[in-house]
Amino acid sequence: DTAVSQTPKYLVTQMGNDKSIKCEQNLGHDTMYWYKQDSKKFLKIMFSYNNKELIINETVPNRFSPKSPDKAHLNLHINSLELGDSAVYFCASSPTGQGGNQPQHFGDGTRLSIL
């Protein structure tokens, strides 16, 4: 059973479109995250939710909007996609709301390509 699953795995779309990426975890964790990984493998946190509440919101364009319907799901909606949004987006979860001392479990990523 997949612990952290993201869909879709690949997403190819045109500039200006709106798209969503879904994430679900079946580990019973309280905290979920979204990361963006660029072509040089640099990993940048975008958002973190604990029990459906936003706890980390890094400097991310407001075209990106996370939504957590319950603590097992954290979706990412992106409006008006731009070329610079091309990247791999990772969802992750961790077992506590402490934001710290527990390891994170990652999904396999969503590879977003903007044409």
Add this chain to the structure above:
Amino acid sequence: GNSVTQMEGPVTLSEEAFLTINCTYTATGYPSLFWYVQYPGEGLQLLLKATKADDKGSNKGFEATYRKETTSFHLEKGSVQVSDSAVYFCHNAGGTSYGKLTFGQGTILTVHP
């Protein structure tokens, strides 16, 4: 604040060579430190961790010791294999609730036969 500085790559080694990837951290409080590995086309996986000073994390032949005096958590392996080719990330989990989460910039390791 909490952060890590990770050795820049890429690193290219021959099979059976010794590996060191440097990681130093800054912290307020006493964060747990982690190394993650990312194989091609996959997400990050926990490789090893250490939760306090002088702890040594180990897994799959990799080791790292949490050194408070040098604020370091260097990753080492005595004899690398081709299958170790991956991207390695140092992570400072932060010592306070809802603290910043910080990953190093990643080190790309390629091991040749």
